[in-house]
Amino acid sequence: MSAIVWNESLELGLPQIDEQHRRLVDRYNELAAAYRRREPDAELARRLGVLLDCTAAHFASEEALMAELDYEGLDEHREEHQDLLQRVGRFQVVLAEGRQTITLPVLQYLQHWLLGHMRGADGEFGKAARRLAAHALVAQPV
Numbered sequence: 001m002s003a004i005v006w007n008e009s010l011e012l013g014l015p016q017i018d019e020q021h022r023r024l025v026d027r028y029n030e031l032a033a034a035y036r037r038r039e040p041d042a043e044l045a046r047r048l049g050v051l052l053d054c055t056a057a058h059f060a061s062e063e064a065l066m067a068e069l070d071y072e073g074l075d076e077h078r079e080e081h082q083d084l085l086q087r088v089g090r091f092q093v094v095l096a097e098g099r100q101t102i103t104l105p106v107l108q109y110l111q112h113w114l115l116g117h118m119r120g121a122d123g124e125f126g127k128a129a130r131r132l133a134a135h136a137l138v139a140q141p142v
């Protein structure tokens with residue numbers, strides 16, 4: 001499973017969010033590298049937990065920024081976030097019970113989701129946020 005290479009197509013132009021996305025990508029890459037090294041299942045599960053915690057914290061911070069900017073796509077965006085957290089959360093339970101292990105399709109799903117979401121829904125928010133910020137700047141009394 002190849003690593004995610006950070007590139008311009010992933011930059012939103014919002015420093016705080018971009019920084020968090022880079023950290024998420026790092027955590028994902030660490031998990032994928034551990035999988036390639038055939039680390040024990042318990043270690044892979046621990047790394048998945050770290051990625052999930054980091055993801056949940058990032059979602060909360062992204063949604064807070066959306067609320068602050070009155071972003072109209074917040075509800076829809078939050079649903080995408082919730083959907084991922086629920087799916088991975090359910091998977092973690094099965095993992096903890098030893099009924100499943102981390103496999104290539106699991107990593108592919110995570111990578112596909114992260115890249116798709118950052119380029120898609122997060123990209124849309126990035127554009128809107130820059131518009132809203134520019135508008136706020138213009139609307140400020142002198």
Ligand SMILES: [Fe+2]
Pocket residue numbers: 062077081117121122
């Ligand atoms: Fe998002």
Ligand SMILES: [Fe+2]
Pocket residue numbers: 021058062118122
């Ligand atoms: Fe994001």
